[in-house]
Amino acid sequence: MLAAVSLLCLLIGLLYLALQIRTIFSDQLKQDYAGLVLDAVQRAEGARAVVGVWQQAPGESRRTAQGVRLARAELTQRLDSLAALVNASPVPAPRMPPAALAPDAPLNGIDAWLATASAYWRAQHDVDSADVRLRIAHVANLLIALAALLFCLLLAALGLYAKRNRQLVGQSQEFEQAALHDPMTGLPNRRKLFATLEDAAENWHEIARRNDPAASPPNKIAVLYVDLDGFKQINDSLGHRVGDEFLIAVSRRFRVSVRKGDVVARIGGDEFAVLVREFSKAAELGEIAQRLIACVIETDTQMGIGSVSASVGIASFPDLVDDYQRLVAAADEAMYHVKRSGKNSFAFAVPPE
Template sequence: MAPEAAKTSIPIPERTRSQRAARGRAFAIGLRPGPAVIAAAALVCLLIGLLYLAQQIRTIFSDQLKQEYSGLVLDAVDRAENARSLVGVWQQLPDATATRAAGYRTARTELAQRLTSLAALVKASPSAAPHLPPSLLTPDADLRDTDALLNSVSAWWRAQRDADSADIRVRIAHVAHMLIALAALLFCMLITALGMYAKRNRQLAGQSHEFEHAALHDAMTGLPNRRKLFATLEEAAKKSSAMASSAMASSAMASSATAAPHKIAVLYIDLDGFKQVNDSLGHRVGDEFLIAVSKRFRVSVRKVDLVARIGGDEFAVLVREFSTNAELGEIARRLIACVVQTDKEIGNGLVRASIGIASFPDPVDDYHRLVAAADEAMYRVKRSGKNSYAFVDEVS
């Protein structure tokens, strides 16, 4: 026994590999993102993108402010350079007159005021900038130092303005790219949401169809139940009345034609002796019998006709259209033969069938009473010997 057990047991390495594979599959299933995870990740990305976009726009406005301030400083530099040019003009006059001296002093004073305004503007700059030395802001400052100062200030602020302008262009490009990315993300989120919505609708539609099918069919045999029978009967009766009205209208137009009513019928079937099967052989055999006879019933009638299980061992067949009672009698005989064949197959020798037949609109003129009339005819068969069929107005 021990060697055989060793042969049939799984080798340790192979068992370990199978366990690892199973754990790997479980881990992969656990890591597989669901719709909620995808939606949450997309929302986080959207929020991060919006924060980045807000920061970039704020920086662009700040750079624009710096660029405008650089323009103000450069305007002040231009005014100071104009004042310096005016000093040079007075300085180059040949005559040393009182007028020249007064004009020169006025020009130097104007230059000093321009430089003082420029220094104040530079000092109030929103960004760090080199300040102007106070010694060069007086009317007696060396003009060569003033020229060098104006050149350096002009070069620094022009470079600052160009840098701010380039930074603005770069950040605008980043904003454009981020807007495109956010638009693509929103589009993907919308498509994902629509896909999830459509999938959910398909699931709900499938569940609704399953619930509807379960509500209208017998769980054990799969046949339509009483509710489905009465709904189909009402539909067939209304169609029969409409076709009869149409036929009467046609016959009124053609004198040679006669209006033949569109007739429907219900065959009510009760299994005789079925209770003994459950009592003697058990409910499992009884259920097998019902399933088998249900299949034979379904095969023995037309596809347009409806076979329903009313409950327990009672069935009904809705014949949507027929011409004579002889057709209904043939259907009843086939149904009885189905019960006999099923009984022989299972080996009971106990079960037969009693069938009541009622038709609409003749002799039953109200389709609401059609099933009840067929049930009454079936009980007349039971009282008269069973294993046969009867119409509402006669016993065969």
């Protein structure tokens, strides 16, 4: 609404500015026209002065008479030019009486009319000049106001753009959050897990390329695949709402139990995975697996179910699995080996022969 009002004010200001500029040109033309008339009056007054000089010449010689006649002819010509300008005036102005244009017109009448015309057109010239200066001042002030308004509009547009950009960034983050995270538990999903695994593997390869061959190799990467034993019984006997509550509760415990740099993801259903970005000994992975199993048992005990445990499969790169893209599948196979062997435990993937 503010932007619309500002734009309307800008359009009105531009229209007013155009009208003022047009009026300035009109007043300037009037001022120039008054200047032309004043020049014509001055030339006529000069011709009238020449006539007076010849009339005051001593004697009645033929030369004096000839000078008076030529001076009167010049005065008549100047008066004709002046009359043409005055009669063509774009604004109402005193007209020259026809009697003043006669060759033998009284000089005192011509003097009176020239004095009247000079006073009128000088006043008109001054009025037009004052109007031009005043309108130019108005235009300058209006330009300053329009510049300020444009600046405000620009700031408003930048503000709206920044606000919209923040909204788009927020929506993008929301979409990314929805695309890469499980909506119920808030954990990263399978897609996010594989993307993080790829980043960790690229970082491992980069460190391996930079290291001295004689130095210690970079830390290894591992994936722990977790499947909940007996979870189906919760949904069948207690309902999916209780099953969802169990998954949410165990997810919270998983996040607390792992290290800060590790990633817990929900693969789907009652299956989870933990990406260990770096470790040095297999015992570390065993400890993590035991904590994950403990999280499931603690959740089961707290909710009073008494039938849920966890089977964990562990695969590491590059010692057990030489291709990081097979880490999740190898950990999944190790997890199924645990299930076939009695559940509620963990096992490492078997290296390929």
